[in-house]
Amino acid sequence: MKRKFVYLYLLGLLLFSVACTGNFRDYNTDLSGITDDDLIIDDNGYGIRLGIIQQGIYFNYDYGKGKNWPFQLIQNLNADMFSGYMHDGKPLNGGSHNSDYNMQDGWNSAMWTHMYSYIFPQIYQSENATRNTHPALFGITKILKVEAMHRVTDYYGPIIYKNFANAEKHYRPDKQEDVYYEFFNELDSAVVALTGYIEEKPESNGFARFDILLDRKYASWVKFANSLRLRLAMRIASVAPDKACAEIQKIKENDYGFFEAETGGAIVSTKSGYTNPLGELNCVWNETYMSANMESILVGYDDPRLGAYFEHCTDEALKGQYRGIRQGTCFAHSHYSGLSKLFVLQSTDAPLMTASEVWFLRAEAALRGWTDEDEEACYRNGVTTSFHQWGIYGVEDYLKSELTASDFIDTYDEENNIEARCKVTPKWNPQDDKETKLEKIITQKWIAMFPEGCEAWAEQRRTGYPRLFPVRFNHSRSGCIDTEIMVRRLNFPGTLQTEDPEQYSALVKALGGDDHGGTRLWWDTGNNNLE
Numbered sequence: 001m002k003r004k005f006v007y008l009y010l011l012g013l014l015l016f017s018v019a020c021t022g023n024f025r026d027y028n029t030d031l032s033g034i035t036d037d038d039l040i041i042d043d044n045g046y047g048i049r050l051g052i053i054q055q056g057i058y059f060n061y062d063y064g065k066g067k068n069w070p071f072q073l074i075q076n077l078n079a080d081m082f083s084g085y086m087h088d089g090k091p092l093n094g095g096s097h098n099s100d101y102n103m104q105d106g107w108n109s110a111m112w113t114h115m116y117s118y119i120f121p122q123i124y125q126s127e128n129a130t131r132n133t134h135p136a137l138f139g140i141t142k143i144l145k146v147e148a149m150h151r152v153t154d155y156y157g158p159i160i161y162k163n164f165a166n167a168e169k170h171y172r173p174d175k176q177e178d179v180y181y182e183f184f185n186e187l188d189s190a191v192v193a194l195t196g197y198i199e200e201k202p203e204s205n206g207f208a209r210f211d212i213l214l215d216r217k218y219a220s221w222v223k224f225a226n227s228l229r230l231r232l233a234m235r236i237a238s239v240a241p242d243k244a245c246a247e248i249q250k251i252k253e254n255d256y257g258f259f260e261a262e263t264g265g266a267i268v269s270t271k272s273g274y275t276n277p278l279g280e281l282n283c284v285w286n287e288t289y290m291s292a293n294m295e296s297i298l299v300g301y302d303d304p305r306l307g308a309y310f311e312h313c314t315d316e317a318l319k320g321q322y323r324g325i326r327q328g329t330c331f332a333h334s335h336y337s338g339l340s341k342l343f344v345l346q347s348t349d350a351p352l353m354t355a356s357e358v359w360f361l362r363a364e365a366a367l368r369g370w371t372d373e374d375e376e377a378c379y380r381n382g383v384t385t386s387f388h389q390w391g392i393y394g395v396e397d398y399l400k401s402e403l404t405a406s407d408f409i410d411t412y413d414e415e416n417n418i419e420a421r422c423k424v425t426p427k428w429n430p431q432d433d434k435e436t437k438l439e440k441i442i443t444q445k446w447i448a449m450f451p452e453g454c455e456a457w458a459e460q461r462r463t464g465y466p467r468l469f470p471v472r473f474n475h476s477r478s479g480c481i482d483t484e485i486m487v488r489r490l491n492f493p494g495t496l497q498t499e500d501p502e503q504y505s506a507l508v509k510a511l512g513g514d515d516h517g518g519t520r521l522w523w524d525t526g527n528n529n530l531e
Helices: 002-019 036-055 069-076 110-130 135-156 176-200 218-235 241-252 277-283 292-301 355-367 375-389 434-449 453-463 495-499 501-511
Strands: 265-268 350-354
Touching: 036 110, 036 135, 069 110, 069 277, 069 453, 110 135, 135 176, 135 218, 135 453, 176 218, 176 241, 218 241, 218 350, 218 355, 218 453, 292 434, 350 355, 350 375, 350 434, 355 375, 355 434, 375 434, 434 453, 495 501
Parallel strands: none
Antiparallel strands: 265 350
């Protein structure tokens, strides 16, 4: 009983400290509210912090204002939609909002606000608390830091990273290039800390009771670090190929490998008390529906995963069908409420990285000549692993399929109809040129990563694949977002312009372009640079 009381007491202190950190000027003061003696008790203090961080990536951590709604603003009304996965079924804001590039600052700022107010402070505290005394927890903190913050820079570009909580350097932001290079340094530190600890104490699993992402083994966290390094290396493949290749070489020198089996991956478990926010939006709020892109590609491919991802339409006239909503049509009605909702529940585990994604990353690395693996074998393993992950049969027939995406026919407005953009098939053809092979790899990776929209949107921007439908109506400010090129990033929070104009100016300078959704990020070159 005493031990349980101490745990709850520490949790309360952590919640209080998080709620009191509202801006960068506060981060160099007392951040924890917990004494070193408190942290010694069963390592609860360390575990609680890392628990908050794990819940704050696929964000559904309750910091006192409820759950689920932050995720909707952070991800579902942005990346989940821009990735081509989903669309809200309600006419929010009269039908004009981020869907048609009438970008809403309250939505765009949510990732920035929540990560800097509630999650990065916990990362900062955990780093300081574990750096010299708990190498394994320090390594895990570093991995979670990179996993959490690469999603932030992939939204905005420049972020406050190396100088977080550094008042002497005025919380100076970093260019995205510098952030990515620091990510690789952080992963270096994580791997050194974890592998050293494993060698010293191979039977130890002190973090097990706090681990809600992996299988409670430290070796799996090294696999996560390697897999994450591969993801980030491929992200910069077009803009910094030499650096990307060098990072892949580091993985080759590590004996722990990647996520490979269908049971492998970084997936937030709902058995821990965490609930899937997308499931809440889907089942209770009735606001998440299949996108037109998912309909076009999955229905066109006759993809067996379709029934694992989405439900049949509830509209009697569309019974037995899977139908989606096109982005950017500015609908101001509820006619789409009978279309296909997601097959995601509050109890569904939330994937951050799956083994199938890693196989597709390996396929691209092989395609670029950076490894000696067989690109086709990696591609086939990626598709197969995805099928097994979902418990779906028929992968061999699917890999022989020459079906293509179908045209989109809107259920209520023929003006929204559009010809299929995606032209590649599931079947691999060794005679295809490299660009076509890359399109197949990324299209299948996009299907396999569902419903994780942050990574899907980032990869679609980087490669241009899969080929998505453009918005029908583009209401971006002064046409700053090109209809065909599509939205490339989110604006920095509008409040920064008035509350901290110096920092806002520094961020825009580091961006190297105007602060709007049409400006490309550093790694977004518009060219896949396949040689």
